[in-house]
Amino acid sequence: xxxxxxxxxxxxxxxxxxxxxxxxxxxxxxxxxxxxxxxxxxxxxxxxxxxxxxxxxxxxxxxxxxxxxxxxxxxxxxxxxxxxxxxxxxxxxxxxxxxxxxxxxxxxxxxxxxxxxxxxxxxxxxxxxxxxxxxxxxxxxxxxxxxxxxxxxxxxxxxxxxxxxxxxxxxxxxxxxxxxxxxxxxxxxxxxxxxxxxxxxxxxxxxxxxxxxxxxxxxxxxxxxxxxxxxxxx
Amino acid sequence: xxxxxxxxxxxxxxxxxxxxxxxxxxxxxxxxxxxxxxxxxxxxxxxxxxxxxxxxxxxxxxxxxxxxxxxxxxxxxxxxxxxxxxxxxxxxxxxxxxxxxxxxxxxxxxxxxxx
Numbered sequence: 001x002x003x004x005x006x007x008x009x010x011x012x013x014x015x016x017x018x019x020x021x022x023x024x025x026x027x028x029x030x031x032x033x034x035x036x037x038x039x040x041x042x043x044x045x046x047x048x049x050x051x052x053x054x055x056x057x058x059x060x061x062x063x064x065x066x067x068x069x070x071x072x073x074x075x076x077x078x079x080x081x082x083x084x085x086x087x088x089x090x091x092x093x094x095x096x097x098x099x100x101x102x103x104x105x106x107x108x109x110x111x112x113x114x115x116x117x118x119x120x121x122x123x124x125x126x127x128x129x130x131x132x133x134x135x136x137x138x139x140x141x142x143x144x145x146x147x148x149x150x151x152x153x154x155x156x157x158x159x160x161x162x163x164x165x166x167x168x169x170x171x172x173x174x175x176x177x178x179x180x181x182x183x184x185x186x187x188x189x190x191x192x193x194x195x196x197x198x199x200x201x202x203x204x205x206x207x208x209x210x211x212x213x214x215x216x217x218x219x220x221x222x223x224x225x226x227x228x229x230x231x232x233x234x
Numbered sequence: 235x236x237x238x239x240x241x242x243x244x245x246x247x248x249x250x251x252x253x254x255x256x257x258x259x260x261x262x263x264x265x266x267x268x269x270x271x272x273x274x275x276x277x278x279x280x281x282x283x284x285x286x287x288x289x290x291x292x293x294x295x296x297x298x299x300x301x302x303x304x305x306x307x308x309x310x311x312x313x314x315x316x317x318x319x320x321x322x323x324x325x326x327x328x329x330x331x332x333x334x335x336x337x338x339x340x341x342x343x344x345x346x347x348x349x
Contacts, residue, residue: 194246
């Protein structure tokens with residue numbers, strides 16, 4: 001069976017003074033297809049290794065890692081696509097809790113700041129609030145975000161101003177509600193984002209587009225927010 | 235002053251838009267100026283003087299420099315926002331850059347209409 005070399009970031013704040021890289025080799029079985037399969041195997045050998053995982057099929061967004069320098073989901077990454085030694089680090093730019101686990105507080109603070117829910121003060125109709133197929137089409141490529149934080153933690157603007165810049169994920173989700181014809185708070189949402197830090201720290205670096213495991217395009221969503229602001233202003 | 239993170243200055247779209255428009259103006263002027271240089275034939279004081287004697291060149295050059303200064307202002311402000319953290323120092327630098335750019339603009343006008 002093929003052996004695969006790993007170099008894994010290890011840090012236990014209760015024991016280690018500073019982080020270190022642990023080198024190890026793992027023997028693969030034919031059923032080990034995805035990076036997460038092998039991580040689970042390593043965990044069985046060394047239960048001190050900590051990482052998050054849940055659904056193992058790219059929906060829950062909990063196993064986002066920095067894999068060979070690029071953010072991605074361990075459960076969606078083919079082990080055969082990676083060059084060795086496979087270097088695993090926690091997502092960059094967020095505080096490390098332990099090993100491959102980061103503290104996502106800042107990321108979710110930004111997400112909550114865009115009010116990620118439908119605002120509509122009209123009494124709910126007997127049936128659903130209806131949309132035309134064309135209006136619904138606009139939400140494709142937006143609602144699929146799983147909040148794994150791959151994009152925001154790949155964004156230099158977010159690394160620099162995580163407390164002030166909403167970040168690609170938050171802005172994609174902001175546009176998801178701005179674009180929703182059932183939402184009534186579009187003006188407040190645009191007001192909330194019209195800020196040199198919250199929106200305009202995006203300098204279209206497009207790392208977010210490169211790493212999104214769901215192949216979404218936050219840069220395009222941010223562009224559409226700016227288009228609407230221009231439309232509103234002139 | 236209480237140490238809390240404050241955002242929500244409610245500006246940005248005009249500067250973002252202006253940065254794009256001034257970028258287009260600078261690109262257009264670069265092409266115009268390149269064309270003018272190529273059409274100059276021999277480059278000497280007289281041909282240079284004749285080029286800048288034309289009202290179109292003067293006005294377009296002035297618009298180019300005003301665009302450059304506005305573009306530079308937005309860019310430099312972004313750099314200050316990223317790297318200069320103390321509010322007082324940042325405000326002083328903002329004021330200094332604005333005053334310098336206004337001075338440069340006046341200087342450009344003076345140079346252009348003195349030729």
